[in-house]
Amino acid sequence: xxxxxxxxxxxxxxxxxxxxxxxxxxxxxxxxxxxxxxxxxxxxxxxxxxxxxxxxxxxxxxxxxxxxxxxxxxxxxxxxxxxxxxxxxxxxxxxxxxxxxxxxxxxxxxxxxxxxxxxxxxxxxxxxxxxxxxxxxxxxxxxxxxxxxxxxxxxxxxxxxxxxxxxxxxxxxxxxxxxxxxxxxxxxxxxxxxxxxxxxxxxxxxxxxxxxxxxxxxxxxxxxxxxxxxxxxxxxxxxxxxxxxxxxxxxxxxxxxxxxxxxxxxxxxxxxxxxxxxxxxxxxxxxxxxxxxxxxxxxxxxxxxxxxxxxxxxxxxxxxxxxxxxxxxxxxxxxxxxxxxxxxxxxxxxxx
Ligand code: V47
Ligand code: SF4
Numbered sequence: 001x002x003x004x005x006x007x008x009x010x011x012x013x014x015x016x017x018x019x020x021x022x023x024x025x026x027x028x029x030x031x032x033x034x035x036x037x038x039x040x041x042x043x044x045x046x047x048x049x050x051x052x053x054x055x056x057x058x059x060x061x062x063x064x065x066x067x068x069x070x071x072x073x074x075x076x077x078x079x080x081x082x083x084x085x086x087x088x089x090x091x092x093x094x095x096x097x098x099x100x101x102x103x104x105x106x107x108x109x110x111x112x113x114x115x116x117x118x119x120x121x122x123x124x125x126x127x128x129x130x131x132x133x134x135x136x137x138x139x140x141x142x143x144x145x146x147x148x149x150x151x152x153x154x155x156x157x158x159x160x161x162x163x164x165x166x167x168x169x170x171x172x173x174x175x176x177x178x179x180x181x182x183x184x185x186x187x188x189x190x191x192x193x194x195x196x197x198x199x200x201x202x203x204x205x206x207x208x209x210x211x212x213x214x215x216x217x218x219x220x221x222x223x224x225x226x227x228x229x230x231x232x233x234x235x236x237x238x239x240x241x242x243x244x245x246x247x248x249x250x251x252x253x254x255x256x257x258x259x260x261x262x263x264x265x266x267x268x269x270x271x272x273x274x275x276x277x278x279x280x281x282x283x284x285x286x287x288x289x290x291x292x293x294x295x296x297x298x299x300x301x302x303x304x305x306x307x308x309x310x311x312x313x314x315x316x317x318x319x320x321x322x323x324x325x326x327x328x329x330x331x332x333x334x335x336x337x338x339x340x341x342x343x344x345x346x347x348x349x350x351x352x
Pocket of ligand 1 (some may be wrong): 064066067169205240242245285303311
C-alpha cells in the first residue's frame, strides 16, 4: 500500500480518502514532508492584512470557542463603526491591502450594521480589499433580515464585499458538529452557502479545525468534502488548517496540538487537496516556529501581518498578536524560500 500511494503521488494521481488516512497513520513526518514538498515551489506568499472582529457577542456559543460571550457576560464587547474606523485609520501608512472581518453572531444588531461597516471601510479605504464574514455569519444575516442567501450576497456585494474567509467549517460531519458546535449551521448548509458564494463569483477560503474530538477518518472525510466542492466550483483560493486551542473552552484537552500533528496535517492536506493551490501555515495558531517549518511540509503561504489577533488569543495562543513585515520576511528567508507579498487573490505584488 505504501509504495502504491507513493507512486500515485509521484505520478500526480489523485489519492482516495482511505489512502489519505493511510498517509496519516503509516508515513512518518519526514516521508510526508518530502512528498508534500514535491508539490510546491520555492515561493512563499504573505500579505499585509489587518484582522477586525466587530463583536464577540454570539448566540451560538460553540464549545470550542474561547472568544465568544453572551450578552451581559464579562469580557463581551461590540464596536461601533466609528471605533472600527479609528482602528483602521493608519492602514494605508502601514501598507495594508486587506481587512479580514469575522465576528460573533450578535443577538440584536440589524443586518444593515454589517453592510454599513463594509461601506464605511470602502469609503475611507477604497484601495483595501474587504474579506468578510464566514458562511455561518451569512446564514445568520439571512435569518435576521428575512432574505434568502442570494439577497444577502447581493447586498454585501453592493456594499463592497470582495471575498470571504474560510471559517466556520470546523469538521464537516454531523457526528462531530453535534458535539463541538451543536448550534452552528450544518455541514451541508456551510457547503451550500459557499457554493452559492462561488456561483456569485465570490472567491472564498476554506478551513478545518483539527485536534479536538475528531478522528483521522473525520479529517479526511472533511478534506474530501472540500475537494469535491472545489472540483465543482473552483472557488477556493486557499485552505487553512486551524489547530485547536483548548484553553478557556468547554472541550477538555491538552491546551495545544503537537508539532508532529500540525506538520502531518499540513502535508496530508497538501497531498490530498490536489485542486486547491494554496495552503496556509497560519502562524497565529501554529506558532511562528512551527509555521516556518510547515513551509517544508507543503504550505506555501504564511497568512499576513494580522496586527491584533483575538480569536486564538482568547484561548491563550502562544504566538504574538501580530507580526511585522520584516518578521515575516525573516521567517521565510531563513526557511530558504522566497518571500512574495501577494494581494487577497494571490496576484504577486512584490518579491523580497
Ligand atoms: O471559524 C474558534 C476557529 C476560525 C478556536 O480565511 C478556533 O484567510 C482554534 O477562520 N482554537 C476563525 N480555532 C479563523 C479563521 C481564519 C483564520 C485565518 C485566515 C482565514 C482565512 C480564516 O477559528 C473559526 C473557528 O473555526 N476557532 N475557536 C479555538 N479555540
Ligand atoms: Fe460564535 Fe464563531 Fe465562536 Fe461559534 S466559533 S461561538 S459561531 S464566534
